[in-house]
Every structure is written in structure tokens, then in C-alpha cells.
Amino acid sequence: MSVSLPHVVPSSSIGGPVTIYEVGPRDGLQNEQSVVPTEVKAELVRRLVAAGLTTIETTSFVSPRWVPQLADAGELLESLGEAGRGARRPVLVPNERGLDRALEHGVGAVAIFGSATETFAQRNLGRSVAESVEMFAPVVKRARDEDLWVRAYVSMAFGDPWEGPVPIPQVADVCERLMALGADQLSLGDTIGTGTPGHVEALLAELDARGIGVERIGVHFHDTYGQALSNTMAALRAGVRVVDASTGGLGGCPYAKSATGNLATEDLVWALHGLGIETGVDLDALVVTSVWMAEQLGRPAPSRVVKALAGADS
């Protein structure tokens, strides 16, 4: 009963091109409790490249004390060689020390990870929003001086588990401050997945009014409440052209099993291909990759497309 391709019917209000920004190797794996071997991570990135994904965030140069899973960031990049370098292989750098390590390995792009809320800034970064922007300033400046491409994540851009709904002007303020540092692209993160389409439209409109147009914005939705693809479509209708997704739906909170991860790349690709938007992604190869990765992790991929195409056992 599985069907491997949707009917292609373009929409009058959702067009392309769309760049899929694959976050599986970094955002997807960082919450895994058991450490994934470096060679498996490298194989994952190589398979994603082979499946046609052009932009892949490979790892994070976060302190190994905070995220032991990603302690092998340098080794991974060395293992990947050229496949792990260039402007389309960003790595996360939490601070200058992380940037130093990333530069030692010849990266071509970096991402910083800010917060729209004070509570999450304190919990995740150990400082206020203002202090974290100060911390990021020299990171972005040095990255630009080195001709790196720079992305700025804004987490908790819709809801926050401690503060509730996050006021749009507050989110836009943080976006402005991070872009003022010199970032090339923003990624608006619905970290806890509570957003809905009107919220997406309103935040994008506020940013546009402040001079941050959709051409500099990516969207990053989590599927905790089943809203990720619907929100993504709202962003595409508003003109956004970069969408974060995680192969197989990897990621999310390990305490809620496999249900609360990122938007699954396969589910996004299905939607885009159905809309006639070319992605260059070989969906079958991507599904095979997610099934393989699920075997490495010992539990099924949350992606609905993976379940449908690979069967109940994947």
C-alpha cells in the first residue's frame, strides 16, 4: 500500500526554490543519550550528501562537558575531509573557544545559538540575553573576518516552557541584535513546537517591518504538537526559502521517546515534491538512510514518510 511519490500539483501561493537546511547530524543527534561513534556520524553525513542534500549542519564545537555526544566534532570533520567543509557545512560554535576549534579544522561556515527568552538564555547559555549577544559579538566578527558564512539561531522564538508565549517584539529585538552583529541568516526556532500559522505570519511580518526580509530567514519547527509542516507551509507562503529539517525526524527530547523531534526531512520533501518544488533530494535514498540511522540508534524514526515507505519495522 505504500506509494513512493506524491502527485505533483503546484500551488498558486507556495513556490520555490527552497533550500533544505539539514540539521540531523547536529541538532538531531545532540540529545541522544548513548554516544554515536564518529564513523557512524561521518557515514550519516556522507549518505545525506549522496541523497542530494546540499546544506548540512554537521556538528557543534560545544564544550564536551556540556554535550559529550559532540565531543568528537574535530575528529568528525577530519574524517569527512572536503565533504565536511565549505559554506554549506556549518558547524555550531557556542563561543570564541568553539570558534577557535572550528577554525583549526578549516570550517567554512558557523552558526551561533541565541535565545529569545531570558530563562532559556540563563539555563542554556548561563547568562542574560544581552550578555549572550555580547559573547557572540566577537565570534561573529572574527568569523566574518575569516570569510565564514554565519547563521544565527533564535531559539524559543514562539513559545518557552517556562515563560509561555514569547511576545513577538521581544523575539524581533533579539533577531535585530543578532543580525546587527553581522550574521548572514537567521533561523527562527520553535524549540518547543507550540507555534501555529498565524504566529508564523505575524513574526515574519514584524521582522520584515524591521528590515529583516524573508530572504535572510530560515525557519526551524519542531513537531511536538504536530504543527511543524503546517507552520513550514505558512512560512513558505510568506516567502521564506530556507527550511530546517532533520532526517527521519531525529532529535527532540529523549524523555518523550521519538515523538517530539524536528520536522522530518522526508515529510518536508514529500510536501515540496508534491508542490512541484525541486529539492534535488532522492527521497528513497533518504528513507534508506533514516532506516539505517534508526537501526544504529535502536528505535524507529518518527518520520511518517519513513514509516509509510519503509514499513512498520523501520
Added chain:
Amino acid sequence: MSVSLPHVVPSSSIGGPVTIYEVGPRDGLQNEQSVVPTEVKAELVRRLVAAGLTTIETTSFVSPRWVPQLADAGELLESLGEAGRGARRPVLVPNERGLDRALEHGVGAVAIFGSATETFAQRNLGRSVAESVEMFAPVVKRARDEDLWVRAYVSMAFGDPWEGPVPIPQVADVCERLMALGADQLSLGDTIGTGTPGHVEALLAELDARGIGVERIGVHFHDTYGQALSNTMAALRAGVRVVDASTGGLGGCPYAKSATGNLATEDLVWALHGLGIETGVDLDALVVTSVWMAEQLGRPAPSRVVKALAGADS
């Protein structure tokens, strides 16, 4: 980390009101392998009413030989009493014999179940599309004579597992024929879940061009490929105001475990409430109902909202 309410931010392009047409007791349960006791079904309907759902398809007067699960349709209605009657408690009737049985129990609304494709018509109804329309003609006529409200399902309205993508004119032809019989409302069924938003828009536009406006259309999406809510939003943007959903995401093919069911009512309610569209549904009560039903069935509810709000064990 669970959050029980989304931030309310209306959209400029998705408005209300929206009627949720709850299909869990019928469409959700009909594929269950183990027979659910009549009293559990009655309790499910009562709980759905208590949670604020106004329109509930309660059962089907299909032959017990075809669907043993629903052999207790009459008993269920007797058990429900007034809560199971009226224009907002449709029951499925496959043919005149089913209508006879439904009328014996005093129903106020019925639904017929047609197919947009010849293969599914043969497999599900044992006759051609044209023959099935002939079979439905006296059912609808008699139902109208009895002042019943009548809904016509069109299954395989997007893709068909044997025939692939279903041409839009072919679907529209079947819709026209069923509406010409005198049905009050169409329900467009993406039975295998392959549709995407452009396809939704195009089918609705074709129906509108043929004089079947959105005010007479409901949409019925399955989440097999993760597209159900995104497609629902596309239909709402086009003006559709009736959305089918199944509490907890009940339903779908039992061979693929819990991943391929109907759009979950909770996930829809989350989206609608986030958009500021009132539904009258008490989301917490609905989640409790789905958790209770999942316990009856012995496996977790597929709804993401249920997982998020009730925890990983639900």
C-alpha cells in the same frame, strides 16, 4: 516541559468558524482487529460530547460480515439514546439495507461512502463507480424523504494505492454525481494520505467551477505521509469550514501500527485554537479521552498533542 495552550495569533488568511466532524468512533475504530465492547464505544461517544465535540459520526450499519467491529451499530445507538441521535450524529449506511437498519434506530443523519476510483469501488463496494452511484440513489432519496441530513464521502480523492494519482476531473465527476443525488455535504477523502496543498487547492477550485462551493465541502485527511494538518490548513485558506478528524488519531491501517491514521482531533484543535478559531472543545478533556481510549486498545494514541500533553506513556 508540556504546554497546554498555544499562543493565540490569528492569521489573515485562515478564519473561522470551523466545524470539527469527529470520525473516531466509526472510521477510527472500524479497522481495529479486536472487537471493542459496545459499552466502551458508547462511553467514547459520551466523553467526546462532554469534551465539546458537536458533530460525531458514531458507527456504520455495514454488514457485520464485512466489518465485525461495527456489528453492534444498533445496540450502540440504543445505548446512547438521545446522545446518539439527531442531525449531528451521522451514521454510515453502505446501502438500502443499512439505511433500513439505521431508520429502525431513529437516526437523524446518514453518510454514504463512494469512491473516486474504479479499483477501490470494486474492492470496497464490489461494483463499478457508476453502479455504486446507482446503488446510492435510492438510499439518498429515501433519506431525504425522511428528512435526514446526508453526507457523501468520496474516498481516494487524491491518490489511490492501485491507480496512483487520481485525475482531478475524474474526482470531480464522482463528486458531481453524488451531489446530484441530493447529498447535503461532500467529504473529500485523502484515504492514503498522499495529497499536498497545491492538490487540495486545485481540487477545490475544480469543484467550485462545477458549482460545488466550499460551503458544501468537508475535508478528510490521513496522516500517512505527515501531510494531514498542512493539507487541512490549505483547505481552510480556500474557505472550507468542515474538517474531519479522529480523536487521538485513531484509525488507519492496522498493519502499519499507529502511524497512518486520520488527522488527530487534538492536533487540529491545537492549530485552530492557536489561530484564534473557537471550537468549543476542551482540549485537556479530549486528551484524557484519547489516553483512556488508548488504554482500551492497548497501544498509544498517534496524536502528537496527546503524546506531548499526556507524556510518553500515553
